[in-house]
Amino acid sequence: MTFTQIIFLVTAAVILGSALMVVSTRNLVHAALWLIVTLFGVAVLYAILNASFLAVVQVVVYIGAIAILFIFAIMLTRREMRDRGPQLNRGWWLNIIIAGLTFGGLFWMLQGWSGFSKAAADFPSGYDAVGQLGKALVSPTGFVLPFEVASVLLLAALVGAVYVAFARK
Amino acid sequence: MNFWTNPVNFVAQWLLGLLTGWGMPGWLASLLIQFIGVVVLVSMMMLIDIFLVWIERKVVARFQDRLGPNRVGPFGMIQPFADIIKLLIKEDITPDGADKLIYNLAPVLSLMSVLLLWAIVPLAPVIFGVDLNVGVLYIIAAGAIGTLSIILAAWASNNKFALVGAFRQVAVLVSFEVPMLATMLIPTVLAGSMGMNEIVQSQNVWYIVLAPLAGLIFMVAAIAELGRAPFDLNEAESEIVAGYHIEYTGMKFGLFYAGELLHAFTFGGFWAVLFLGGYRFFGLENLGPIVAAVILMAKALFGYWLIMWVRYTVMRIRIDHMLAFNWKFLTPLAFVLLMLTALMNALLRGTSSGVYILGMLLTNVILGWVIIEILRGLSRRERERIEGVATVKNFPSPHPLSQGERGKG
Amino acid sequence: MQNDWLYIGLFLVVGALVPAMALMTSWIVAPKKPNPIKQSTYECGMETVGENWVQFKAQYYIFALVFLVFDVETVFLFPWAVSLGQLSLFAVVEGIVFILILIAGLIYAWRKGMLEWV
Amino acid sequence: MIPLSWYLILSAALFSIGLFGVLSRRNAVAILLGIELMLNAVNINLVSFWRYGDVSMMAGQVFAIIVFAVAASEVAVGLALVISVYRSRNTVIADEIDLMKW
Numbered sequence: 001m002t003f004t005q006i007i008f009l010v011t012a013a014v015i016l017g018s019a020l021m022v023v024s025t026r027n028l029v030h031a032a033l034w035l036i037v038t039l040f041g042v043a044v045l046y047a048i049l050n051a052s053f054l055a056v057v058q059v060v061v062y063i064g065a066i067a068i069l070f071i072f073a074i075m076l077t078r079r080e081m082r083d084r085g086p087q088l089n090r091g092w093w094l095n096i097i098i099a100g101l102t103f104g105g106l107f108w109m110l111q112g113w114s115g116f117s118k119a120a121a122d123f124p125s126g127y128d129a130v131g132q133l134g135k136a137l138v139s140p141t142g143f144v145l146p147f148e149v150a151s152v153l154l155l156a157a158l159v160g161a162v163y164v165a166f167a168r169k
Numbered sequence: 170m171n172f173w174t175n176p177v178n179f180v181a182q183w184l185l186g187l188l189t190g191w192g193m194p195g196w197l198a199s200l201l202i203q204f205i206g207v208v209v210l211v212s213m214m215m216l217i218d219i220f221l222v223w224i225e226r227k228v229v230a231r232f233q234d235r236l237g238p239n240r241v242g243p244f245g246m247i248q249p250f251a252d253i254i255k256l257l258i259k260e261d262i263t264p265d266g267a268d269k270l271i272y273n274l275a276p277v278l279s280l281m282s283v284l285l286l287w288a289i290v291p292l293a294p295v296i297f298g299v300d301l302n303v304g305v306l307y308i309i310a311a312g313a314i315g316t317l318s319i320i321l322a323a324w325a326s327n328n329k330f331a332l333v334g335a336f337r338q339v340a341v342l343v344s345f346e347v348p349m350l351a352t353m354l355i356p357t358v359l360a361g362s363m364g365m366n367e368i369v370q371s372q373n374v375w376y377i378v379l380a381p382l383a384g385l386i387f388m389v390a391a392i393a394e395l396g397r398a399p400f401d402l403n404e405a406e407s408e409i410v411a412g413y414h415i416e417y418t419g420m421k422f423g424l425f426y427a428g429e430l431l432h433a434f435t436f437g438g439f440w441a442v443l444f445l446g447g448y449r450f451f452g453l454e455n456l457g458p459i460v461a462a463v464i465l466m467a468k469a470l471f472g473y474w475l476i477m478w479v480r481y482t483v484m485r486i487r488i489d490h491m492l493a494f495n496w497k498f499l500t501p502l503a504f505v506l507l508m509l510t511a512l513m514n515a516l517l518r519g520t521s522s523g524v525y526i527l528g529m530l531l532t533n534v535i536l537g538w539v540i541i542e543i544l545r546g547l548s549r550r551e552r553e554r555i556e557g558v559a560t561v562k563n564f565p566s567p568h569p570l571s572q573g574e575r576g577k578g
Numbered sequence: 579m580q581n582d583w584l585y586i587g588l589f590l591v592v593g594a595l596v597p598a599m600a601l602m603t604s605w606i607v608a609p610k611k612p613n614p615i616k617q618s619t620y621e622c623g624m625e626t627v628g629e630n631w632v633q634f635k636a637q638y639y640i641f642a643l644v645f646l647v648f649d650v651e652t653v654f655l656f657p658w659a660v661s662l663g664q665l666s667l668f669a670v671v672e673g674i675v676f677i678l679i680l681i682a683g684l685i686y687a688w689r690k691g692m693l694e695w696v
Numbered sequence: 697m698i699p700l701s702w703y704l705i706l707s708a709a710l711f712s713i714g715l716f717g718v719l720s721r722r723n724a725v726a727i728l729l730g731i732e733l734m735l736n737a738v739n740i741n742l743v744s745f746w747r748y749g750d751v752s753m754m755a756g757q758v759f760a761i762i763v764f765a766v767a768a769s770e771v772a773v774g775l776a777l778v779i780s781v782y783r784s785r786n787t788v789i790a791d792e793i794d795l796m797k798w
Contacts, residue, residue: 023717047583064313065646073775092720099716106708117699134661136754138669157769158683161776284593343645361663420604489695
């Protein structure tokens with residue numbers, strides 16, 4: 001077992017453990033904090049996968065913005081923070097079975113696939129992932145349409161959220 | 170290779186030879202050496218941090234026409250050590266109802282987020298932690314952890330004032346991150362890279378000359394990001410007593426305080442790296458890496474001094490003015506500047522360097538002039554609304570710029 | 579490239595250990611004499627009224643929201659900025675269109691009076 | 697080196713946990729937390745396919761960034777809806793938001 005593999009296994013354990021805490025903690029603020037641990041673990045995974053840009057972006061966007069937004073929203077809807085009553089639906093044990101079946105089904109489908117235990121190839125020398133990404137994003141043969149559509153999507157989200165949250169004004 | 174041209178590598182090679190000579194496996198030895206490097210860098214930063222306390226107190230004393238610490242040691246230089254001992258032996262009070270783990274974690278995260286920044290600062294062409302190819306975004310990522318620590322501290326200490334303070338502080342922090350991101354894009358566009366070392370290497374002309382407005386906006390956003398005056402919401406004694414760290418005492422408070430000081434110095438350093446040519450100073454850096462590191466530190470101190478100068482000169486701004494200033498002025502301006510810079514950079518790319526520099530500089534100057542004119546018009550209209558048309562016409566404002574600030578902000 | 583991140587990981591560990599060590603030292607050295615008054619929530623001498631959770635106005639959410647949108651936007655712009663030197667003028671125009679669309683969102687929020695601190 | 701299967705299994709497990717959270721949580725904000733977990737599971741898959749496929753094809757990374765944008769939009773609008781409902785109905789329990797039933 002190599003050093004990278006050990007790091008991967010530790011990270012994976014942290015991710016799964018904190019994800020379980022996210023869905024099971026009674027205190028919502030704690031759930032949001034466990035989500036941050038999960039997201040940080042995913043950022044470490046990106047670093048192991050050599051996707052530096054995505055690792056940093058994961059921290060910037062998820063921990064720096066989305067998690068903050070969640071905490072703000074939890075504190076704005078304060079009534080439910082002191083958690084009276086059950087936090088889970090009545091049929092939660094049924095949902096465990098559904099989730100287990102989903103995992104089993106995914107695993108069963110994947111393990112029959114030929115590329116399942118593929119190893120990663122080395123990077124070509126002088127490979128610059130960020131530069132490649134930038135070129136792919138704006139080249140007409142690449143992803144220029146998703147690039148502009150993402151901008152429209154964000155605009156729609158901004159306008160929609162502002163309108164929904166403050167319709168009374 | 171000798172010590173003078175590449176000191177870090179020289180020491181590392183020597184240590185590697187020593188350790189493998191003792192029979193240590195190679196990968197473990199190199200890991201250990203990296204670890205030692207990190208420990209040396211972090212403890213150096215902590216030492217500088219202690220020194221910064223002294224500088225800050227001396228400088229503020231001079232600004233306020235006092236002497237500052239002058240009893241303990243020569244020029245009071247031992248004073249910060251005495252402060253540390255005092256903080257260490259103070260009783261730590263954990264308030265009732267505090268979330269113990271998070272309460273203790275928050276100050277650690279706060280200082281850690283600042284220390285993390287020094288992993289990517291290029292002290293010299295060959296002295297740096299790592300040369301990440303996403304360095305610029307890494308600054309923001311480390312800042313995100315700092316923002317998080319503020320919310321954690323306030324939430325865990327179970328205090329209304331702390332929570333209100335943290336919310337206000339975070340609202341300001343995230344708001345000013347937008348113009349900061351936009352101005353960080355400008356050196357990225359000019360250098361064609363996010364790597365810190367590459368940005369420094371490509372500054373044959375300092376970017377403060379090519380993009381003076383960007384440097385200015387970055388500095389303003391950095392001061393807000395640091396929570397220092399005139400944006401020092403977290404210390405607004407009259408409104409929220411001390412903000413998010415109200416319930417912290419002793420060393421825990423000390424960690425927040427140390428983090429804030431080191432953060433200011435660090436942003437002075439990043440300002441130097443992004444806009445003032447980093448470790449370069451008219452060829453002087455070629456003398457050797459140690460000279461280069463000294464140059465960078467001097468520039469960082471200069472940036473830190475600027476931040477202090479602003480802090481002790483300008484009064485606190487109200488929070489609504491602060492946010493309006495950011496969203497209605499800095500953010501649009503930063504994005505317009507970004508668009509213009511990208512466009513001019515593409516148009517002037519083939520021309521000679523003289524034309525290129527002049528074009529960039531003129532773009533900034535013209536944009537700045539247009540903005541000031543717009544502000545003037547707005548402030549004039551505002552004054553006409555308040556004081557009546559006749560008064561304004563008869564008595565033109567003696568300070569058009571300060572009036573412009575008032576009308577806009 | 580992976581070694582870079584290993585170094586950052588080491589930095590993370592040491593950067594957390596150093597402040598933690600300071601806290602440990604103070605925990606060992608400092609006196610511990612708690613009493614109920616000392617440990618009560620500090621409100622300038624007032625008794626705390628009600629719960630310590632106060633509900634906040636939604637204004638804070640709006641600023642976080644606008645920030646989130648612009649944050650994600652710059653994530654798209656950073657790769658664009660890095661590779662700008664190797665791209666044609668057309669790519670620059672694409673980026674400018676991208677920014678302008680989002681500025682429209684900012685202007686909408688502005689016109690709606692959402693950026694006021696009420 | 698780590699085989700691709702490890703990443704896929706991890707992401708499948710994370711997705712299932714997120715699914716469980718979405719199905720069984722009563723609080724609307726907690727449901728959104730579960731959705732974040734699922735989106736992250738998707739992103740792990742996309743990035744690992746980029747790494748284990750042809751690295752000069754950037755589709756994996758570009759899609760991951762688009763997922764970031766989608767996640768951000770979803771959170772922004774979703775939480776705005778929750779806040780809006782809370783202000784008018786004073787609850788964030790998904791079961792109790794049943795105005796549309798009648």
